[in-house]
Amino acid sequence: MNLRRLFSRDTRHLRIVVFLIVVGGAGAMFVRSQLIPPDFGERGPYRAAALDEEAAHPLILQSDATCVKCHMDVHEERAESPHKAVRCLHCHGNGREHIAAAMAAEDSPDSVIPPAEEWDGDFQTGIDLFITQDRATCLACHLSVVGTPESFRSINVSEHLEEQGADEIESPNVCYECHDGHSPGL
Amino acid sequence: MTFELNILGNGEGSCCSSDAGSGQCETSGSCGCSDQLDEDSRRSFLRKATTTTIGAFSLSVLPMAPDAGEQAQKEINGHSSGGAKGASPNEDVLYGFLVDTSKCIGAGKCLTACREENNVPEGYARTWVERFVHFKDGTVQVDLVPETGFTEEDASLIDREQVDRAYFVPKLCNQCEEAPCNQVCPVHASYTSPEGVELVDGDRCIGCAYCVQACPYGVRFMNPDTGNADKCTWCYHRITRDEKPACVEACPVDARVFGRLDDPNSEISRRLSAVPTSVLKEHLGTHPKLFYIGNSEEVI
Numbered sequence A: 001m002n003l004r005r006l007f008s009r010d011t012r013h014l015r016i017v018v019f020l021i022v023v024g025g026a027g028a029m030f031v032r033s034q035l036i037p038p039d040f041g042e043r044g045p046y047r048a049a050a051l052d053e054e055a056a057h058p059l060i061l062q063s064d065a066t067c068v069k070c071h072m073d074v075h076e077e078r079a080e081s082p083h084k085a086v087r088c089l090h091c092h093g094n095g096r097e098h099i100a101a102a103m104a105a106e107d108s109p110d111s112v113i114p115p116a117e118e119w120d121g122d123f124q125t126g127i128d129l130f131i132t133q134d135r136a137t138c139l140a141c142h143l144s145v146v147g148t149p150e151s152f153r154s155i156n157v158s159e160h161l162e163e164q165g166a167d168e169i170e171s172p173n174v175c176y177e178c179h180d181g182h183s184p185g186l
Numbered sequence B: 001m002t003f004e005l006n007i008l009g010n011g012e013g014s015c016c017s018s019d020a021g022s023g024q025c026e027t028s029g030s031c032g033c034s035d036q037l038d039e040d041s042r043r044s045f046l047r048k049a050t051t052t053t054i055g056a057f058s059l060s061v062l063p064m065a066p067d068a069g070e071q072a073q074k075e076i077n078g079h080s081s082g083g084a085k086g087a088s089p090n091e092d093v094l095y096g097f098l099v100d101t102s103k104c105i106g107a108g109k110c111l112t113a114c115r116e117e118n119n120v121p122e123g124y125a126r127t128w129v130e131r132f133v134h135f136k137d138g139t140v141q142v143d144l145v146p147e148t149g150f151t152e153e154d155a156s157l158i159d160r161e162q163v164d165r166a167y168f169v170p171k172l173c174n175q176c177e178e179a180p181c182n183q184v185c186p187v188h189a190s191y192t193s194p195e196g197v198e199l200v201d202g203d204r205c206i207g208c209a210y211c212v213q214a215c216p217y218g219v220r221f222m223n224p225d226t227g228n229a230d231k232c233t234w235c236y237h238r239i240t241r242d243e244k245p246a247c248v249e250a251c252p253v254d255a256r257v258f259g260r261l262d263d264p265n266s267e268i269s270r271r272l273s274a275v276p277t278s279v280l281k282e283h284l285g286t287h288p289k290l291f292y293i294g295n296s297e298e299v300i
Helices: A009-035 A048-055 A064-068 A072-078 A088-092 A096-107 A135-142 A157-164 B020-028 B036-060 B068-085 B109-118 B180-184 B210-214 B246-250 B267-274
Strands: B095-100 B128-135 B140-144 B163-171 B190-192 B198-200 B256-260 B290-293
Touching: A048 B198, A064 A072, B095 B267, B109 B128, B109 B246, B180 B190, B180 B210, B246 B256, B256 B267
Parallel strands: B095 B290
Antiparallel strands: B095 B256, B128 B140, B128 B163, B190 B198
């Protein structure tokens, strides 16, 4: 290779191209190293730490086991009833604050669990805890609408109340004239 | 003697003769023709340049192996944090989901459970339940189950006399084997976990919403609070701790079933082999892992 020829005017266009490729390549490699996270590619084509972050989300929904720790009597009531498939939270809400207060009371006897009257939850809003004998709670599942399968026990409200001879048809607690939410069978 | 092409027209073959002519070419640098010496050096240059280029290109496509020490450290971290945060990802596990539309009563318990568990913003949903109403005149109406279930006012909205049949269809992310959402993501924010669950890396997502367009089932949405793409993850944080997804936990009639497809004795595997099941939009070739029992062909 004739070094003089390499750097002569004849080869200027080639040198420009080679220079651009080298500089462009080096620049691209640098940008790549800054933009691609270091753990990319360890478990697959994604940032490996993202998987652990997703798995680390806290569990919000409480299972019945949490409630039954204190409310064992309800658990026994429901053991034989068809409502044992219904979760506590369906009728009473998730109750995060109540459970937090109860856990705190377990550790230190001084802390007080707020009484039921202070819960401000409501079935329609789905907030926290509430005791409800409101017919809307029952009807959310048991109201017969277009689409309800035949295999499920659902009612047309006015017909059912008439058949069963309910006293206060307009009352929000009319279901409780005959049924108990925990063991609704008659 | 070969034919000389003299472009500059400065005499015939003047620089192509062996003595004074080649010297002239050397100094002036351009004659418009070449002699044998130049041909040889040009050929040898091309040969060397080609070899170098091919060699360099081959080196550049070698996989970049991370530093071995770094990798060992990360593995140790992965195992120790796995115990604290939850089960570490497992490649042998394959999750599946089964929905029995004949059992769904449209209670909407799954919807509130999902919203609470995953902090889904109002107006968006990671899962929803559709109601298909087939009227006797052949039309089909599709509407949504309200989140707190139907109220007494809703019951009388549709004239039962006109209805041929109706049923509820819960919908959520299908966690496709060949997920279009992952293919189109420009930054690899949308990815598949080792268990086959499609997830979104909130840190990498740039909010372009290409994946939202790409999903044929419409399960993805742009979360207004985080600015990232969001979707049902089959409650990945629950299933990796041997819990069930929130919607499965909440369903009072067991219309939703979750389990491991790799375990032939799991409930879902046994039910899938017992009755015919279908998937949504099978013709698109996405191979969903969400199976339906009881879907009629109108459900898309």
